[in-house]
Amino acid sequence: MPGHRWKVLPRKFYRRDPRAVAPELLNKLLVRDDGRAGRIVEVEAYCGSEDPAAHTFRGKTARNATMFGPAGHMYVYFTYGMHWCANAVCGEVGEGVGVLMRAIEPVAGIELMRAARPRAVRDRDLASGPARLTQAMGITGEFDGIDLVRNERGLRIVSDGTPPPVHAVAGPRIGISRGIEHPWRWHVPAHPHVSRK
DNA sequence: GTCCCGATTCCCT
């Protein structure tokens, strides 16, 4: 992989409102040092104490502690008794805000992703969905709290120079029952690897 | 301690 041409996103990129960070994460690359990499094509912002859909809405707990920590770290949580989901922590320490990565387009290490997701027949099913994404990339609870800026556990988010889409599609978030009025989901227009239309 | 349900996925109809 031409890693030397990739720039790791700096801490300051994340130290902002997640609603500003989220659309700018589109077209960035989530990269593992085992060769797996994918282009981020769908994200959602979760906004702490002002957002009833956020895990952090009711304050800090053992489970969500990472979200209240420094920006640029990764919050990984377990849900539905079987799935992991991954977020980039944003904002300032104590805010409990971040961006859920919902879909990537596989761009490297696709054989490893296939091995991790043997049931996915089509490439577009490999990582189009928040739990599919973590399965394809091999992300589990062991990655909760890692510093993406420092490439901990070999995981990072980089730019290859591709800008975010000029007109990202915004709409309601998926799978939530409260806060549905907020258009805090963004995806690359007409991209086949987005989890839903 | 008990109970409900979730930032989901997959398979069946």
Place this chain on the structure above:
DNA sequence: GGGAATCGGGACC
């Protein structure tokens, strides 16, 4: 479109 799988967090008694 509907339901099962599967279990821990968190609200509430």
